Amino acid sequence: MNKLVNKMALTLLAIVLLIAGIIAGGCASSQNSAGNESAEQGKEQGNEPYQxxxxxxxxxNxxxxGVPERDTxxxxxxxxxxxxxxxxHPVELTILDNKSEETEAVLAxxxxxEKDVLAxxxxxxxGPSMAMINTVQSAEVPMMSMAAASSIVEPVNERQWVFKTAQSxxxxxxxxxTYLKARxxxxxxxxxxxxxxxxxGKAAFTTAAKENGIEIAAEEKFEASDKDMTPQLTKVKAGGAQAAVVWAIPPSASIITKNFxxxxxxxxxxxxxxxGNQQFIELAQGAAEGVILPIGKLAVASQIPDSDPQKKVLESYMADYQAKYNTQPNSFGGYAWDAFNLVVAAIEKAGPDRAAIRDELEKTSGFSGISGTFNMSxxxxxxxxxxxMVLVQIKDSKWQLIE
Incomplete structure (x- = not known):
């Protein structure tokens, strides 16, 4: 009798594990891909999904x-x-996490x-964007980065397949x-x-400062993982600078602001x-008051004139994002909005042909997006x-347009 009970228990356990495995597999798939349901419907209608x-x-780090970009x-x-x-043709979008690491970006x-994506x-x-360049260049696949470094797309003759949406x-x-000289x-x-x-940022600022008669009284670097930048700021304090320019992203950007x-x-x-996101302000714990920065117009969409060609696009994106996620989007999500829509516009004209998509991206003209009006060549x-971009100052933990 005990043997029979044990056998039935083992059988039941095996069934439970099998069901759990099927459920887990389904969840993993939904996390990595979007648009699968529509893609299946498209197949039923005879239209293969575009990848x-x-x-x-x-x-x-x-x-x-990345999170607002994924959500967008x-x-x-x-x-x-x-x-x-x-x-x-429905679109099947596969989103992979590079864990903010260059090696993971290349593997992804x-x-x-290998999945034959069109872009x-x-x-x-x-860093991860730069790490992927050789791979996409070799495979001749259009790539639309959402990062800022000018070197992602320059020199263009070595980056024929690479584009980007963040301001350089x-x-x-x-x-x-312009702000420094005016004051x-x-x-x-x-x-x-x-x-x-x-x-x-260092390379661009060093060149521009020299051309405009601005002296760099102190130059200090820190790691993205550093938890305290007091030693660097101590040297700044002793150097007699009239202003400090910081080139970083959260959380280190928030830490140095608090140290400041x-x-x-x-x-x-x-x-x-x-x-350019609210997390910077929150992590700085009140220390971000008064911080000045150039940023895309999304952060101050309600403050720009109605005549601005971006205004309707900005308001539409903000309303859609708010309705779906119950929070406001930021500039990083905006880079993803631009990247997706630029690629979609190119595919609409070129069809499922990587080379033709690349060519269409290069012809982009007068495209009003979240980050600006794009004119590529x-x-x-x-x-x-x-x-x-516009200049803003943080006041009462909000972005305020500097007139």
Whole structure:
């Protein structure tokens, strides 16, 4: 009798484990792909789904960038498929997490290429984006980065298959230089993350400062994982700078901002657009008050004039995102909005042909997106100029347009 009971128990356990495995497998699939249900419907209608891939910094140091990008992409592919897809073809979007690591980004993009995606979106940050370039160039797959470093798309003759949506370092720097010169601040400190994003900002700012007669009184770097930048700021305090420029993303950008206030530094603190999300303000624990930075218009959409060609696009994205996630989007989600819609527009014209998609991306003209109005060319694979950004100051934990 005991043997029979034991046998029945083992059989029941095996059934339970089998069911659990099936459920787990289904969950894993839904986390990695979007638009699968519409893709199956498309197959039933005789229209094969178009495959698009995305490599996003969903976890790790750059997760504050990647999470809103992932959420934006999931929302957009659902909207697109509900509207009939691309020329009647539903879109299946596969999103992979690179964990904010360059090696993981390369492994992820190789998986997507093996899946025969028409284009790749990503990454969220500059280092992983740079790491994927050789792979997409070799495979001749269009890539639309959502990161800032100018070197992602330059030199263009070595990046024929690579484009990006975030404003380049030099665009951000030009806005900062304009602010400094208008206030006759000619002696500044420059602090930056020791990674591709920080290096790009340093190179652009160093060149622009020299051309505009601005002295860099102190130059200090820190690691993305550092928990205290007091030693670097101590040198800044001793250097007699009239302002401090920081090139970083959260959480390190928030930490150095808090250190700055704790040390009683009263000179203007200017950040790059790498802090363009509410998490930067929250992590700084009140220390972000007064911080100045150039940023895309999304952060101050309600403050820009109705005549701005971006205004309706910005308001539509904000309303859609708020309705789906019960929170407001930020600039990083905006980079994903631009990346997805630019690629979709190119596929609509080119069809499922990677080379033709690349060519159409390069012809992008007058595309009003979240980050600005894009005008790409064989010489410019970003297509955004200095007027794609505005200067803002953080007041009462909110972004305030500087007139």
């Amino acid at each position: 698009i891939g995305a490599v996003v910094d969903i976890s790790g 750059s997760s504050s960038l 992409l999931l929302m957009l592919v659902d909207q697109l498929n509900q509207a009939g897809g691309i020329n009647g 993009v190789k998986k997507l290429i 790749v979106l990503g990454c969220s940050s500059s 370092d030099i665009v951000t720097v030009e806005n900062i230089i 006759e601040l000619t002696k500044v400190a420059f602090l930056y993350m020791n990674n591709a994003y920080g290096d790009g 206030k704790d040390m009683g530094l009263s000179i203007p603190l200017i950040h790059s657009h790498g802090v 064989p010489q410019d694979h970003n297509g955004l100029g200095v007027h794609s």
